[in-house]
Amino acid sequence: MANIAIVGCGDLGTRLAHVLSDKGHQVTGLKRHPPSHEGRINYVAADIASGTGLDAMDMDFDQLFFIVTPDGRSESDYRAIYETGLNNLLAKLPECPWIFVSSTSVYAQSRGEWVDEDSPAEPQTVTSQLIRKAEQRLIESNPDNIIVRFSGIYGPGRESLLRMAAQSPAIQKEPPYFTNRIHQQDCVGVLAFLLEQRLAGRKLEPCYLASDDDPAPLWNVVSWLAERMHCPSPVVKTVGTDAVMNKRCSNRRLKDLGYQFRYPDFTKGYAELIDKGGLAL
Template identity: 40%
Template sequence: MIEDAKVNSQKLLIVGCGDLGRRLAERMAPLGYRVTGLRRQPPADTGSLHYQAVDTADAAAFERVLAEDFDVIVVTMTPSERGDEGYRRAYVQTCEHLMAGLNATGASPRLILYVSSTGVYGQSDGEWVDEYSPTQPNRASGERLLEAEQIIARSGFEHCVVRFSGIYGPGRDRMQTLVRQGRATLSGRYTNRIHADDCAGVMAHLIERHRQGRPIESLYLASDDEPAPMAEVVNWLAMQMKVDQARFAPDDGGLGKRCDNRRLRASGYEFRYPSYREGYEALLR
């Protein structure tokens, strides 16, 4: 395995390298990838990840990094501010500067993987959505993510867009906090989730599948196996946390949507946490 990793050594750039980027680096470094993470204010390097302090809004600085000619580029941006302009800078401008930098330097990554969101869908009547479903975002963030996806899709580079549903995991404990404080609501609205470890697992799976010469699609919807009504999740968490369920108020929040992950499953990915129960059990332990 070690010898194979040396032979297959590749350079991986993670643009906007936050929590998901760190988790991905931890998976890829043992496979022989040399991983560089870009952040405006990076923390100290780790054994699996070397950071560079770069703001993607600085096109010249971004271009200098891209001149290093990476084999794989993963874009996983978090806006520095809410609102349409913040979303435009994080999602759209980053992709515009990425393409301009690649074209200016002549760099040619074998794969660009763009992290998007199921927020690009606007369905709200309990429908199932998949990669073929129409995208009609009802929020500015979804509109800008969709615009960024289109820049990637039109780039001419080999690419893959992954639309993650609601990400939870260590440090992403809003739902547990709401239940603990008695502020969660019993809504029939479907919720779709994916654990942060599975986010990293999905990206690593697709990157390696592509390196091995096996086909991947240009678009995947990544969510666990079990969309569930919010009321079900809240009641289950309350029982695990020994919180009085009578504290929660009913809420008519619509039906939402249900995310279909069959294309991702068909690619061979196996979820570490196939439903909210396994994922939250691990967190509560």
């Protein structure tokens, strides 16, 4: 049994906490406003940006997960988490190994290129630059820390693409605008899997790209969703050759380690969402 800290117990963090608790691990969750009744998780009310509540936290952890979402999309929101908050935690837990949830937004490739963990990560937006600097800070502080770059997360409660597909939107068709995604259950699965591998003594890489097997053009995805929901097809939008975030993410390193995706492509995950959610129109 390991003593685990999860910093940021939103949807993903809470799901992970329950999975790890069910496996017998002792789990402490850091949350600014923790629930009043939660038997399986030891919550600590703390704010990493201000440092409030960190002194009340046990420092003897075997593993820390960092799964924090900024309050907004501004530079100051991201700086509060990925700079100030990160430094506050590192000062409190300098020796504890981390698994840090990052984003494929750190890649600036825009012509449909394949990217993997060794591809240049040179983001152009200030918010993604702050995430990238946080990655570098973590690896410099402890080479045993692990970065996990998630692509677009979807699942129950994350259904914006379904709503868009229902409105016959204008979508780029040529050249293909590739999109990458991962179901939220696979996000939790990947994080729990990496912890299991670490506890089993396997040598892990400093970075893993977590995205499903099918980097599909947005036109294909939205057309499939519209047909499945019995909605009008999207209309073609003409654009230039460059499009922000147009890339294809390779998950080979993660799969070579042994992870098996529960939702290997968008049809598996979105079919379940539509059928279970009653979203067919």
